[in-house]
Amino acid sequence: MTMNLEFLFLSQDDVNRCGGADMKTMIDIIEKVISLHDKGDYVLPTKSTLRWGGLDAETTSGRINSMPGFIGGDIQASGIKWISSAPQNPFKYNLPRAAGVIVLNNPETLLPESIMDGTLISAMRTGAVSGVVAKHLAKEDSKVLGLIGAGVQNRTQLKAIQAVCPNIDRVKVADLSLDRAQKFCDEMALEVKDVTFEIVSGAEEAVRGSDIFITATVTEKPIVKKDWVDKGSLHIHVGSHECEFDVIDQADKVVVDDWEELKHRGVETISIMYSEGKFDPSNIHAELGSIVNGKKAGRENDEERIYFNSVGMGIEDVAVAKYIYDQAKAKGIGQALNLWNKPAFV
Ligand SMILES: NC(=O)c1ccc[n+]([C@@H]2O[C@H](COP(=O)([O-])OP(=O)(O)OC[C@H]3O[C@@H](n4cnc5c(N)ncnc54)[C@H](O)[C@@H]3O)[C@@H](O)[C@H]2O)c1
Numbered sequence: 001m002t003m004n005l006e007f008l009f010l011s012q013d014d015v016n017r018c019g020g021a022d023m024k025t026m027i028d029i030i031e032k033v034i035s036l037h038d039k040g041d042y043v044l045p046t047k048s049t050l051r052w053g054g055l056d057a058e059t060t061s062g063r064i065n066s067m068p069g070f071i072g073g074d075i076q077a078s079g080i081k082w083i084s085s086a087p088q089n090p091f092k093y094n095l096p097r098a099a100g101v102i103v104l105n106n107p108e109t110l111l112p113e114s115i116m117d118g119t120l121i122s123a124m125r126t127g128a129v130s131g132v133v134a135k136h137l138a139k140e141d142s143k144v145l146g147l148i149g150a151g152v153q154n155r156t157q158l159k160a161i162q163a164v165c166p167n168i169d170r171v172k173v174a175d176l177s178l179d180r181a182q183k184f185c186d187e188m189a190l191e192v193k194d195v196t197f198e199i200v201s202g203a204e205e206a207v208r209g210s211d212i213f214i215t216a217t218v219t220e221k222p223i224v225k226k227d228w229v230d231k232g233s234l235h236i237h238v239g240s241h242e243c244e245f246d247v248i249d250q251a252d253k254v255v256v257d258d259w260e261e262l263k264h265r266g267v268e269t270i271s272i273m274y275s276e277g278k279f280d281p282s283n284i285h286a287e288l289g290s291i292v293n294g295k296k297a298g299r300e301n302d303e304e305r306i307y308f309n310s311v312g313m314g315i316e317d318v319a320v321a322k323y324i325y326d327q328a329k330a331k332g333i334g335q336a337l338n339l340w341n342k343p344a345f346v
Pocket of ligand 1: 311
């Protein structure tokens, strides 16, 4: 019996070659995860956050999240994503705000079997969650998409929305940085066809008249106001404290991914409201999984304002990582690295 332990190292390029940037595949995986989440076939220890300072450090010096999870069904994956966030990175160093790795563990021995880039996977799975959301909660004929924040996340958000709402033909982009907005439009126009991109003056213009609008910024102060939100729109809230409290109060349906996780997170609008005693959890229409599994209604008419907030779950990352690992093994991609030849002790 061999005693050496090899694990597979997968770079971002390897993850990409294994299909990590294929949004349709990501949406299928994530929809399955969300369904299993509703069925209770998962283990999700609370995300722990390492930061220097208080909650406001999230938008200044940054933080590192550790996100373990096990997901069951026919996925059977366990592991952890370790992901940093430094909002200054794109501006100061021309580096991404977020970067991370995922460790995948063997289901039988529980030994680490792969370490891979988690940066691409994290952005893709966050987009894919919104793809699942839009599939169930956007107006069927959604045409106009407003994006607030011209960063990494709204790139994958855009890809996901286009994958499930093929009639989107106008994309409005708002960012505090005009350079970021321009770069976003130039780069995404090469990837996303059949839409017109328009840089708008601010959040108000991006929200008004949009069938779907997505807030994915690192703002400390709310940027979306109640009066801007049209009837029938879907607001996908990806970032931090991005809307005024009454935007959520006004929504006909409030949907979240996992309330237990979200309520303790402390940086999203809805968890701030909750901690201040200003949000009653009985006002949550559903967790996304119960809509995916048909237990709760999704969108019921074209008048409803629907608000969705995701906290993000480690089970999404490990599920995608498992898919990538299986692809890598099948295609012979990646670099086998030795953790030991013979364990020091048994
Ligand atoms: N819910 C989830 O699962 C999940 C997953 C990943 C990231 N996120 C969150 O998404 C957010 C965006 O992440 P990213 O990787 O795209 O960051 P990024 O740094 O790449 O982009 C953020 C953009 O927001 C812009 N911005 C900041 N304040 C703004 C304001 N007031 N109005 C308009 N634009 C503003 C910045 O200029 C920047 O271009 C972060 O808050 C992150 O924590 C959530």
